[in-house]
Amino acid sequence: MRAVTISEPGGIDALEVGEVPDPTAGPGEVVLDVAASAVNRADLLQRQGFYPPPKGASEVLGLECSGVVAAVGEGVEDWKVGDEVCALLAGGGYGEKVAVPAGQVLPLPKGIDVVTAAALPEVACTVWSNVFMIAGLRADETLLVHGGAGGIGTIAIQLAKALGARVFTTAGSPEKLERCRELGADVAISYRDQDFVEVVKNETDGAGVDVILDNMGAKYLARNLDALATNGRLAIIGMQGGLKAELNIGKLLTKRGAITATSLRARPVEEKAAIVASVREHVWPLVEEGHVRPIVHAHVPLDDVREAHRLVEDGEQTGKVLLTV
Numbered sequence: 001m002r003a004v005t006i007s008e009p010g011g012i013d014a015l016e017v018g019e020v021p022d023p024t025a026g027p028g029e030v031v032l033d034v035a036a037s038a039v040n041r042a043d044l045l046q047r048q049g050f051y052p053p054p055k056g057a058s059e060v061l062g063l064e065c066s067g068v069v070a071a072v073g074e075g076v077e078d079w080k081v082g083d084e085v086c087a088l089l090a091g092g093g094y095g096e097k098v099a100v101p102a103g104q105v106l107p108l109p110k111g112i113d114v115v116t117a118a119a120l121p122e123v124a125c126t127v128w129s130n131v132f133m134i135a136g137l138r139a140d141e142t143l144l145v146h147g148g149a150g151g152i153g154t155i156a157i158q159l160a161k162a163l164g165a166r167v168f169t170t171a172g173s174p175e176k177l178e179r180c181r182e183l184g185a186d187v188a189i190s191y192r193d194q195d196f197v198e199v200v201k202n203e204t205d206g207a208g209v210d211v212i213l214d215n216m217g218a219k220y221l222a223r224n225l226d227a228l229a230t231n232g233r234l235a236i237i238g239m240q241g242g243l244k245a246e247l248n249i250g251k252l253l254t255k256r257g258a259i260t261a262t263s264l265r266a267r268p269v270e271e272k273a274a275i276v277a278s279v280r281e282h283v284w285p286l287v288e289e290g291h292v293r294p295i296v297h298a299h300v301p302l303d304d305v306r307e308a309h310r311l312v313e314d315g316e317q318t319g320k321v322l323l324t325v
Contacts, residue, residue, distance in 0.1 A: 001021075002017055002096050002302070003094055003096065004017055004094035005017070005060070011048075015309060017302060017303055023092065024099065026074075027073050027075050029072075029076070029101055029102060030076055030079050030105060031071040032070060032098050033069075033096065034096055034325045035066050035325060036067075036114075037064065037065040037323045038062075038063075038064050038093070038118050038122065038320045038322050039322075039323060040122055042063055043062065044312060046061055047309065053090060057090035057265075062091060062095070065089060065092075065121075068114070069082060085106060086108060087106065094302065094323060103277070105276075109288045111287075112294065119296050125272070125275050126152055127155050130235040130237055131156060132159075132282070134233075135235045135258075137160060137165055138164075139164030142168065142209040143209065143211045143213065144209045144211070144213070144227060145157055146169070146196075146215050148171050149179055150318075151320040153180070154295040156213055157180060157183045161183075162184075167185045168189065169185045171190065173190075175318075176318055187199065201227070209227055212233075216241035217239035218241050219240075220241055225251055225255070231256050233260070234259045236260065237261075296319055297321055298317065308323055
């Protein structure tokens with residue numbers, strides 16, 4: 001099959017489209033004919049040599065996809081050949097076919113076409129697991145989403161708003177800030193021109209926010225702690241701002257706060273299947289009712305994968321960039 005390969009880690013020129021062996025469906029797996037995949041920042045890190053796939057996962061990039069079931073392995077009962085689906089992957093989405101554990105496969109939400117569905121699995125599972133399953137955001141609470149115009153952010157804003165939370169977000173341009181407001185953000189903060197801690201304090205009468213979804217890591221750690229309310233929860237899902245920072249444990253104790261840091265890709269198959277099942281139960285109905293919708297910035301053919309990576313690397317996109325196969 002045709003798939004994106006990397007001869008050696010590096011910039012976007014390292015991406016090539018070549019021939020690789022077709023995957024086969026092992027026990028408990030299905031093989032999908034891929035319609036589309038999506039570009040995530042984790043793919044950029046893998047391309048650069050900083051985020052290798054888990055042991056046993058495909059070396060091909062791509063953490064989510066949509067498509068049609070082409071084959072089912074031994075023991076698979078929930079899916080059959082011809083089903084239109086989307087899936088959470090440990091790798092392999094940037095190709096014509098991919099093998100995936102059956103528990104990580106989702107039906108297409110009603111009203112979402114098979115290409116657009118590729119924009120949903122990774123972001124929905126990331127947001128739902130971190131903001132709701134772990135941080136426990138409730139309807140009467142406040143959420144701060146960093147990078148609200150990205151793939152994760154656009155879903156986090158909509159999902160939190162749909163479930164009754166007050167939503168704060170940061171973004172880097174007037175156009176992206178306005179897009180965040182359109183998606184439901186109550187307060188949109190320019191990270192270039194404003195101090196998000198000051199804005200949060202002003203807008204909450206000094207209380208702070210209950211949950212923060214953070215993609216920056218070290219750079220924002222101290223300021224995130226300042227912005228947290230008493231009993232607040234900081235969920236770190238990215239390291240765009242570095243790996244190491246000093247933590248004021250005294251302040252964390254005073255606020256009775258909690259910090260979690262997770263990655264989705266390397267979790268055991270059973271854990272990912274549980275997250276996928278919870279997303280199907282709680283998030284898919286909101287998508288089908290129109291309260292949450294995938295935001296797609298561009299559709300880029302697989303052969304133009306370098307342009308797709310450039311769009312994400314330069315931060316030009318709002319929502320997701322899809323690779324169509």
